[in-house]
Amino acid sequence: MSEPASASSIYDLGYRHYDGPRTGRWGTIATLYTGSVRSAFGLGRRTSSKIIPFTLAVLAFVPALIQVGIGAITSGLDADVEIFEHEDYFGYVQIVLVLFCAAVAPELAGRDQRNRMLSLYFSRALARSDYALARFAALTSVMLVLTLGPQAVLFVGNGMAADDLSGYIADRWDLVLPILGGSALVSAMIASVGLVIASYIPRRAYATAVIVGAFVVTLTIATILMETLDTEYAQYALLVSPAVWDGVVFFLFRVEAPSGNVIADASFSGWIYLAAGLITVAVALGLTIHRFERIQV
Amino acid sequence: MSAAGGGPTITLDGVSRWFGNVVAVNEISFELSAGVTGLLGPNGAGKSTLLHMLSGFLEPSAGSVTVLGGSPWCNPALYRHVGLVPEREAVYGHLTGYEFVLLSARLQGLADPRGAARRAIEEVDLGAAATRTTGGYSKGMKQRIKVAAALVHDPTVLLLDEPFNGADPRQRLHMTELFQRLATEGRTILFSSHILEEVERLAERVLVIVAGRLAASGDFREIRRLMTDAPHTFVLRTSDDRRLAAALVAHESVVGVEVGNELLTVRTSQLGAFARAAPVIARDAAVSIHELRPTDESLEGVFSYLVNR
Amino acid sequence: MTGIILRLTLRQMLGRGRTILIGLLALLPVLVALVYRLGSQDTEQQEWAATVLLDGFVVTTLLPLAALVYGTAALGVEIEDGTAVYLLSKPILRRRIVLAKITASWMVTTATVLSSGLVAGAIALYDKPKAGILLGFGVGILLGGLVYSALFVMLSVVTSRALIAGLIYVFIWEGLVNGLFAGTRLLSVRHYTLGVADWFVDLPPSAFDAALDPATALVLMVVFGAAATWYADRRLQRFEIGETT
Numbered sequence A: 001m002s003e004p005a006s007a008s009s010i011y012d013l014g015y016r017h018y019d020g021p022r023t024g025r026w027g028t029i030a031t032l033y034t035g036s037v038r039s040a041f042g043l044g045r046r047t048s049s050k051i052i053p054f055t056l057a058v059l060a061f062v063p064a065l066i067q068v069g070i071g072a073i074t075s076g077l078d079a080d081v082e083i084f085e086h087e088d089y090f091g092y093v094q095i096v097l098v099l100f101c102a103a104v105a106p107e108l109a110g111r112d113q114r115n116r117m118l119s120l121y122f123s124r125a126l127a128r129s130d131y132a133l134a135r136f137a138a139l140t141s142v143m144l145v146l147t148l149g150p151q152a153v154l155f156v157g158n159g160m161a162a163d164d165l166s167g168y169i170a171d172r173w174d175l176v177l178p179i180l181g182g183s184a185l186v187s188a189m190i191a192s193v194g195l196v197i198a199s200y201i202p203r204r205a206y207a208t209a210v211i212v213g214a215f216v217v218t219l220t221i222a223t224i225l226m227e228t229l230d231t232e233y234a235q236y237a238l239l240v241s242p243a244v245w246d247g248v249v250f251f252l253f254r255v256e257a258p259s260g261n262v263i264a265d266a267s268f269s270g271w272i273y274l275a276a277g278l279i280t281v282a283v284a285l286g287l288t289i290h291r292f293e294r295i296q297v
Numbered sequence B: 001m002s003a004a005g006g007g008p009t010i011t012l013d014g015v016s017r018w019f020g021n022v023v024a025v026n027e028i029s030f031e032l033s034a035g036v037t038g039l040l041g042p043n044g045a046g047k048s049t050l051l052h053m054l055s056g057f058l059e060p061s062a063g064s065v066t067v068l069g070g071s072p073w074c075n076p077a078l079y080r081h082v083g084l085v086p087e088r089e090a091v092y093g094h095l096t097g098y099e100f101v102l103l104s105a106r107l108q109g110l111a112d113p114r115g116a117a118r119r120a121i122e123e124v125d126l127g128a129a130a131t132r133t134t135g136g137y138s139k140g141m142k143q144r145i146k147v148a149a150a151l152v153h154d155p156t157v158l159l160l161d162e163p164f165n166g167a168d169p170r171q172r173l174h175m176t177e178l179f180q181r182l183a184t185e186g187r188t189i190l191f192s193s194h195i196l197e198e199v200e201r202l203a204e205r206v207l208v209i210v211a212g213r214l215a216a217s218g219d220f221r222e223i224r225r226l227m228t229d230a231p232h233t234f235v236l237r238t239s240d241d242r243r244l245a246a247a248l249v250a251h252e253s254v255v256g257v258e259v260g261n262e263l264l265t266v267r268t269s270q271l272g273a274f275a276r277a278a279p280v281i282a283r284d285a286a287v288s289i290h291e292l293r294p295t296d297e298s299l300e301g302v303f304s305y306l307v308n309r
Numbered sequence C: 001m002t003g004i005i006l007r008l009t010l011r012q013m014l015g016r017g018r019t020i021l022i023g024l025l026a027l028l029p030v031l032v033a034l035v036y037r038l039g040s041q042d043t044e045q046q047e048w049a050a051t052v053l054l055d056g057f058v059v060t061t062l063l064p065l066a067a068l069v070y071g072t073a074a075l076g077v078e079i080e081d082g083t084a085v086y087l088l089s090k091p092i093l094r095r096r097i098v099l100a101k102i103t104a105s106w107m108v109t110t111a112t113v114l115s116s117g118l119v120a121g122a123i124a125l126y127d128k129p130k131a132g133i134l135l136g137f138g139v140g141i142l143l144g145g146l147v148y149s150a151l152f153v154m155l156s157v158v159t160s161r162a163l164i165a166g167l168i169y170v171f172i173w174e175g176l177v178n179g180l181f182a183g184t185r186l187l188s189v190r191h192y193t194l195g196v197a198d199w200f201v202d203l204p205p206s207a208f209d210a211a212l213d214p215a216t217a218l219v220l221m222v223v224f225g226a227a228a229t230w231y232a233d234r235r236l237q238r239f240e241i242g243e244t245t
Helices: A024-040 A048-074 A086-114 A118-122 A128-161 A165-171 A173-200 A204-228 A231-238 A243-252 A270-294 B047-054 B076-080 B097-107 B113-123 B139-151 B169-184 B196-202 B220-226 B241-249 B271-284 B299-307 C002-013 C016-039 C045-081 C084-088 C094-124 C133-158 C162-180 C182-187 C189-200 C214-237
Strands: B010-019 B022-032 B035-040 B062-067 B082-085 B157-161 B188-193 B205-210 B213-218 B232-238 B254-259 B264-268 B289-294
Touching: A024 A086, A024 A128, A048 A086, A048 A128, A048 C162, A086 A118, A086 A128, A086 A173, A086 A204, A086 A243, A086 C162, A118 A128, A128 A165, A128 A173, A128 A270, A165 A173, A173 A204, A173 A243, A173 A270, A204 A231, A204 C016, A204 C045, A204 C162, A231 A243, A243 A270, B010 B047, B022 B047, B022 B062, B022 B205, B022 B213, B035 B047, B035 B169, B035 B196, B047 B062, B047 B157, B047 B188, B076 B082, B082 B139, B097 B113, B097 B139, B097 C002, B097 C084, B113 B139, B139 B157, B139 B169, B169 B188, B169 B196, B188 B196, B196 B299, B205 B220, B205 B299, B213 B220, B213 B299, B220 B299, B232 B241, B232 B271, B241 B254, B241 B264, B241 B271, B264 B271, B271 B289, C002 C045, C002 C094, C016 C045, C016 C094, C045 C084, C045 C094, C045 C133, C045 C162, C045 C189, C084 C094, C094 C133, C094 C214, C133 C162, C133 C189, C133 C214, C162 C182, C162 C189, C182 C214, C189 C214
Parallel strands: B035 B188, B035 B205, B082 B157, B157 B188
Antiparallel strands: B010 B022, B010 B062, B205 B213, B232 B264, B232 B289, B254 B264
C-alpha cells in the first residue's frame, strides 16, 4: 500500500491476498486432469522419467507404422496388403497397453498417498470423488493415445496407400465408429482396473506387479481353462479377463472371432461382453471412488 | 591409532564434483588430522556431496580425495578403518538394535562381534532399548544406533552426516561428550551440521562451505579475527555510558557507538587497537567499566557473515 | 560373510506382501492341474503338461515373475530406502554382495516355482508315464531361476525402475519379440530354460519342442548369467549416492 499524495512511496512486498476470480470446482478438476495427463508421460520431470512411457507408447504404434510402411511400398501395386486389421490390433499390442497402465497408474493414484499429498488436494474446492474421477478420466485419455492413436494411423495410412483416399474413406466409413467405440471402451477398461489396483496399493512396485498380474494371469488361466475344460463352464472365466476386450471389439466391428482366438469357442453374444466390460469399468471406478472417500489423510 | 608418520588422515586436493551443469563442490582443498572438525554450511552448500566423496560413495569429478593414504572410491578395504553415519533415517527396521549393531560388527569381520556390539551400544547409551526392533525407535534413537554401528569396529576416521538431526538436548550432550572422548583417543572425526550451537561446542575446527566453495577453515574465533572488514561489536556496562561514549568516538579505532538504556554498544574495526585503548580512555575520562564483552564473536556471527558475503 | 548377507536378505525378502502375491500366483498351476485332471477328457496329458502347463504357464509366466519380484527386491529395496549404505560401507568385495543377493533370490524363486511346477505336473501326470517331463522342467527351472535372478538383480543395480524394466523384458522381449523374430531367442532366458528341459523331456517334437537345443541353451545360460553377474558387480563397485531428486 503506497503513501498517497506524495512523490515517494514505500511498497509493501509482503504476502498478498488474492481477490480475483477463481475457477471453482470445474477449473480445479480441469487442472488436475491436465496435470495427470502430463505426469503420465513424465512431462515436466527429468528425462529419465519419460523413457518408459514414451518407449511403450511408441511400441504401441509399431504395428500400425509397419502397416503404413508396407502400404507405402506396395501402393503402386495392385495388391491390397493388410497385415494388421483394425479389429485385431488390440490383440497384438495388448501387453504393451497393460505394461503402460502398470507403469503409469501407480504414479497417478499411488504417489500422492505415499507422499501424503492427498490432504493438500482435499483441502481445495475438489470433492474426493472429483479427484478419483479426474484421475480416471486422465488415465483413460492417456490410454486412448495408445489405443486410438495407432488405429487412426492405421486408418489414415491404409487410406493413403489406397489409390483413392476419398473413396477409401467413403468405403470404410463404417469402421470409424467401431474404432472410436472400441478404443474408448478398451481404454476405459484398462484404466479403471489399473487405477483401482493402484489406489489400494500405494507402493509403486507392488501395484505395478499386481496390475500386470491381474491382466496377464487372468488371461492365461482363462485360456488354459478354455482349452482343458468343458467350454460351457470355462467360458465364464473369460468374462473377468482381458478376453472381454476382444469380445467387445469383435462385436463392435461385427466380425466373428477368428478360430485361434480364445473366445472363439465361447457361446456369449456380443452384448454379454459389452455388459461385462461396462460392469467392470463401473465396479472398478466405484471402488476407486470409495477408496478415496474413505481414506484417512 | 593415528595415521602412519603422523601425517594428515584426510586430504582433499582441488576436489570438485558437478552434476550436469550444477557444480556442487568447487575446488575444495583441506587437510584433517586427529580431532573433531565440523562441516558447516547452508542447505544445498555441498556438505553431503563432500561427505559422500570422502566416504567413497561418490566419485570426484576432479581433484583427489585421500583418506588414510588411499582413495575411498572403489576401495571397500578402507572401510575397516572408516566409520560412516549416513544422513538418511532408514535402518533395517525388522532387526533389533542389538542385531543391527551385531550385523555391522560381523560384516566388519571382527573377532568378537558380540562383545564389540555390546560395547558400542553402551557407548551410545542405548542398552535399555537394544532389544526392541529399530522400526519402533524414535529419530534420536535411530541416530544413536547408527553411531553405534559405525563405532563397533573402532575406526580411525568417523564421518557423520547431520548426526544431531532429531536428537533431543540430552542426547546431543551425550553424543558431544562421546565424540570429544573419541577425538582425544586420536581419531579423526568430521561431522556436518547446520546446528550452530553444536558445532560451536564440539568442533575444534570448522570448515565453512558456501555454494560449493570453502569459505573458511580453522578455529572459528580465529576466523572471526580474520574478518577485518566486519566491525567487531562490544557491549559495555559502565558508570557513565554517555561520557565514555563521547570519549570513545574520538578514537580512530571506533566505528560507531550506541547509547542504550542499560548498555553501551561500541563497534570497532581494529580489535587489537581498541582493546588496548579502551581502558586508557576510560581512565582518562574517569569512567569505570564494569563489564566489557564481545557480542558477535559467536559462530552464528561468523557464519552469517561468510554466507552473506 | 556372504552367508550373513544371504540370511539378512532372505529375512527381508520374505515380507508379507511379496510372499502372498507370489504364493497365490504359485497356487494357480496346482489349481489348474487339479481342474484339468478332474474335468477334462483330454488324453494327451503329457503334451498338455509339458506344453500348456509347464511351458506355457510355469516357465513363461510364473518363473520370470517370481524371479522378477524377488530379484528386484533383493537389492532394490535397500537401494531405494537408503539402507544399502550399511551393506556397502563395509570391507566386503562388492561381488560377494552381488552373489549373496542373487543366491537369495534364486533360493526363494526356485523353492516357490519348483514346488508349484512339480506338484502341478505330478497332478497332471498322475497315472501316466512321466517321460522325463518333471525332471526336465525341474532342472530347467532350477537353472533358469538362477539366470533370471542374476538378470534382475543386475537391473536393480542399474536402474531404480527395475521392476517395470524387467516386465518389459519378460513380456515384450521374451513375449512379443522372441515370438516374431526367431533369432532373438538366443538372448532369451525363457528359451534357455526350455532348451535345458528338452534334454530330459522324452516327447516327440509335435508334443513339445524347444527352440534351442540343450547344449546351446546351457552354454548361453552360463554366458548370460556370468555377464549379468559381472556387470552387476561392476556397477555396484561404482555405486554412487547422487543428488537426492
